[in-house]
Amino acid sequence: MPTDVGSKPDSAVLLGLDSSLLRSLIAVVETGSFVGGARIVHRTPSAISMQMKRLEAQVGQPVFAHQGRSVVLTPAGEVLLTYARRVLGIADEAIMRFNRQSQKSTVRLGMTDEYAIAFLPSVLASFAAAHPLVEIQVTCRLSTVLSDMIDDGELDVALVTANSTGRAGPPAGGIFRDRLVWAAAPQGTAHLRRPLPIAVGPPSCMWRKAAVDALDAAGISYRLACTSENYAGQLAPVLAELAVAPLPCSALPSGVTSLGPEDGLPAVGYFEIALRRSHQASDELTRAVIDHVGAYFQTRLPV
Template structure:
């Protein structure tokens, strides 16, 4: 009769510390131990010790330390994707059990172009963690959303800004993107003189950036079409009635980005800031984090 030899149980894999992962992701996004330390209100040496513990747990180097910044190693880049997903899953799991006590209504403001790109993902994530909270969405110009936020008519708002100094009090910069000239592929609007433009109203950041660039370059223009909605501006471009300043991510076929050979001046970058009403509460903070995460691709 054969004798069965008991097998030793396999050594369980170590568990990743959520706090260490949060520190790792913060440093990776800031590109610096010093900047990350300011953000989490700790010292760079404390963060360095946390990363050392994480590297020892995994047996891999995660950062290459340079003079003024740090960059991820190949293993660090892999862990960053896992880290973001694990932190998000942890947040959803905790929120799922805590959120039933959170009820009520949140008021969110967003510009037209941002809402169509970001809201579906962000609201889906928020509904999972806070199913009892009603979200009312207001779509409008950043200047009007800022006024509503300052008047306590909104709890969270996404604000378009032309530079990082105009994000508003307490604004958190969450997205930066090139602003480019968009035209219909094969169209002739860009060759007309004066240059026909499709723009939003006078307080629009894109409009201000475009007109300032044309004035500085000495290029004549006329405002051929105005609308506060991106879809309507896009319709004017598709009809080859005008060109328009658009975020690069919105330029999709049959639109095309006009290059330097068009003779039009570069427009630079525009920014999106996230602002919260002071004292808006835990649910508003969660919604704000989901909005920021949607831009990061979490």
């Protein structure tokens, strides 16, 4: 007999589920469509649709609901997704433990300097505890460069800036939404100078564009006091009280304060963080990294 919507699926039902159905379920959720999920698991959209119908038949409840061209999880689907991640995570860990105990594997993970400072320690600690034999190679570059590396198969997984937006709230397509603020020295006066001295990334940086657009809209003149691809290079003139810099709220270190409209500087807006994976990456290890990164961001409160 089907369970009530939102209740836990029967354990016997879960044990009888094909792991390929669960992997397809997660792929559809991550991409928001059967077409996108099909690309990840290397199946046709029609095959994915049939798999999801089989999955719904086995659990006895609808898993997806259509929302325009996208699909969203029903309450029962949300519960099933949680179990699917746990079941596949345990299965993957068992395979790795028994088949690769004497073999060190490698995952190539990319993210910006800011994300590495804000998020990487916690992600690494969680992943290393579950996969002690796996080596993680971390590459810190601009989001545009990381995306190219993913497309070229030079990275397995990457945290990148997906898009900027003026709205707060939950992420629309990424895994986390953060806020850009003006980083400044606590007792500094750089934000009072005109033209405003700013430390920014290169022209391709989304945060630079968002900051410049905000200043232009507010009619505030500015000058480029420092341009650097690295977080440290942008932070140095801030600490020296020579400039302000548009940086993620979550990445501000101690000794640096955030400024906004109440300080005479325009709001810069919000941006989303997306998790990208290479189709050439190992499904087993890549899935484990994605699960740990996703679990970490689920525990973080929006800023």
